[in-house]
Amino acid sequence: MPDVIFNGPEGRLEGRYHHSKTPNAPIALILHPHPQQGGSMNNKVVYALHHVFSRRGFSVLRFNFRGVGRSQGVFDNGQGELSDAASALDWLQGINANATNCWVAGFSFGAWIGMQLLMRRPEISGFVAVSPPANRQDFTFLAPCPSSGLIVHGDRDEIVPDAAVAKLAAKLSTQKTITVDYTVIPGATHFFTDHLEHLAKTVGGYLDANADRIR
Template identity: 75%
Template structure:
């Protein structure tokens, strides 16, 4: 789980990166919850998502938005954070030119940013959105949603009512040419507490079906070019 530093639009950004073992490993970018409410890349839900993608063979990056941890800059109400996410995706793609697929995921505020990035980057093939704050932020920009994906929510979420997320999921699932799954975790609150393992297993099972891996060769040469130790 190497620490990485890469250039963002408002200074350097800090991340943690796992490089997939195959030369065409799919990419996954994971985004953390609200920076002004304690959200960081080390959030437990983000950590669970990160390891679910890693277990499925993805080259996976989680990073701190501007002003969080050692990332430079300051909070920008979502606009700057979206630019940070785009820069993070650029950084991953720069030394993964043969990636077989590209996914984005996020938790809470990070889910909102992830879905915006999905609309702006046509190369993104799928998404995992955990507890998207549909009662706080406007998701009407998903018209239409360009990619299939998964939405996960806890039935006991006291910050984002389950009904608001179910409505969003139903709206997206009704669109043609994509498939949007909606799964709930019984008894889970907004932070999933004791259900983190269940969340990770659910996401991993979904990925196994939605993004089966194609065999490829070792990535030792790519790692050397990227300057990242295996």
């Protein structure tokens, strides 16, 4: 899984990239949790998501937001990080100009950024949001949500109450043109300690069930 460096809005951004051997493979961008709370592209949930997508033939990029690791710049309360994600998607699309589909997946803060990116980039055809911080961030921009996707949450999440995520999922599910699956993993905390395998199986199962949207 080679290291990559690409240009972002405030300087260089550091990433890890897996290139699929499948011609015209779909692409996936993976976004990490809050930079000021220890989040990075090496987070275990982020790594698990990267692995799930790569095993299913995607070309996959995960990267550090500005100010994390070797990525240049400083934390910008989400606005700058959204710009970073857009630059990362530009780079990923440049390497995979003939990709059949484009997905975004994010964990916690990364899920919030990913959903905003989804609203701004119509080429994104699917999403995975793990533990979206529905109690801490404003998700009202999803009006309407432009694509079907999966929301995953743990029922023992000590940071984001299950009720807040369930309310978000229910709101998105009222739309007629998309389908938002909501899965709660019993016993899982915010960081899915001891439940990463269950998380990977949940996301992988969703991708397998929606293979017709990927190829």
